[in-house]
Amino acid sequence: MRDNPLGRGTLRVSELAFGAAGIGNLFIPVTDAQAEQAVSAAWESGVRYFDTAPHYGLGLSERRLGAALRGLPRDEYVLSTKVGRLLRPRKEATGDDLANGFAVPAAHERVWDFTADGVRGSLEASLERLGLDRIDLVYVHDPDDHAEQALTQAYPELERMRAEGTVGAIGVGMNQAGLLARFVRETDIDAVLLAGRYSLLDQRGLDELLPLAAERGVGVVVGGVFNSGLLADPRPGATFDYATASDALVSRALEIKAGCERHDVPLRAAALRFPFGHPAVVSVLVGVRSAAEAEDAAAMLRTPVPAALWDDLKERGLLPAGVPTPEETG
Structure with a gap:
């Protein structure tokens, strides 16, 4: 894998x-063994970038x-996690965390x-x-x-930690493009993680963020x-953005799927490949909970x-005429 x-x-x-x-039990539980198998399958498929956060399963994902x-060569992969939410133990741990999307006990x-x-x-x-070290x-x-x-306290502290060598690189992760663009303009971050705003159905990241990131040399990871x-x-x-999709969005997605089928390409493969049309995009992040999902994602990304x-x-109006596609950027 490139x-x-x-x-x-x-x-x-x-x-x-x-x-x-x-593997932090997003929506449904998975076992420790299933989580380990998912990571192992991703590794065997060539994945060398792994992303987590304290938020995911109240620390279970981490x-x-x-x-x-732990048993894999530490210098051969990149690991990212996130800051912004601290986990504090509850005095009385009752119920679950499904209100926040995770099937774990609400212990924090x-x-x-x-x-x-x-x-x-x-x-x-x-x-x-x-x-890990x-x-x-x-x-x-x-x-x-x-x-x-975040701009006046969290970022400056991370900048100090980067200078110390405590962390290797700094990023900001969100599901909106506007504030990410502000971070790119006003700070010296290395990367942004843009979720849901540069896809076959939603190209809002292209309005300002992606061109600005390319200009400033900031890597874009698309989730x-x-x-x-x-x-x-x-x-x-x-679902679309974690809510039931409108009839219009479902119809548009089905039209895109039909277009893919005319060219013998699975819709998932086109969805994974599309972001790489923009030169700022360096990686596509896919949520994985099983070995089968890890293997499928890698196979889809390799599909021509x-x-x-x-x-x-573009001719059918399902993508904007000016949107960059992978072949156009090489």
């Missing part, structure tokens, strides 16, 4: 990234990912914290859960409602290329997608 430089630094990331929310990676509560102390405390706790890339996670604190399910299996009742498919979608 790898690409992450921004201006020395890190290189595989084209396909392993998103570890699934613990499972760290355990699965999340506390938003983008202060300098919060950043250092979060990373110390993450390293303990991971059981270092974190290569740290994302400021979902600072939507905390932009000023949510299936838009939480609609582009993986378009049908009535499918002819230029004629993109031309067909």
Whole structure:
């Protein structure tokens, strides 16, 4: 599997990234063994970039990912986690965390914290859960409602830690493009993780963020290329951005799927390949919860997608005429 430089630094990331929310019991439980098998299958498929966060399963994702990676050569993969939510033990751990999307006991509560102390405390706790010697890339996670604190406290602290060598690179991860563009303009971050805003159905990242990232040498990791399910299996009742998709969106997704079928390309393969049309995009992150899903994602990314498919979608108005496609950027 190809790898690409992450921004201006020395890190290189595989084209396909392993998103570890699934092994943190996102929506449904998975076992420790299934989580380990998912990581192992991704590794065998060539994946060398793994992403997690304290938020995912109240630390379960970090613990499972760290355990699965521990026996692998540390210098051969890139590991990212996130800061912004501290995990505090509850006095009485009752119920589950499904209100936040994770099928785990509600043994901790999340506390938003983008202060300098919060950043250092979060990373110390993450390293303990991971059981690894270092974190290569740290994302400021979902600072939507905390932009000023993230810009004036969290980012400067991470910049100090990068200068110390405590962390290798700094990023910001969100499901909106506007604030990410502000971080690119006003800071010296290495990467952004853009979720759900550069896909076959939603190209809002192209308005400002992606051109700005390319200009500033910031690497873009694209998540949510299936838009939480609609582009993986378009049908009535499918989800788009974690809510039931409208009839109009379902119809559009089905039209894109039909276009892919005319060129003998699975829709999932086109969805995974599409973001690489823009030169700022270095990796596509896919949530994985099983070995079968890891193997499928790698197989889909390796599936050839002819230029004629993109031309067909543009001619039918299913992609904007000016959107860059992989063949156009080489």
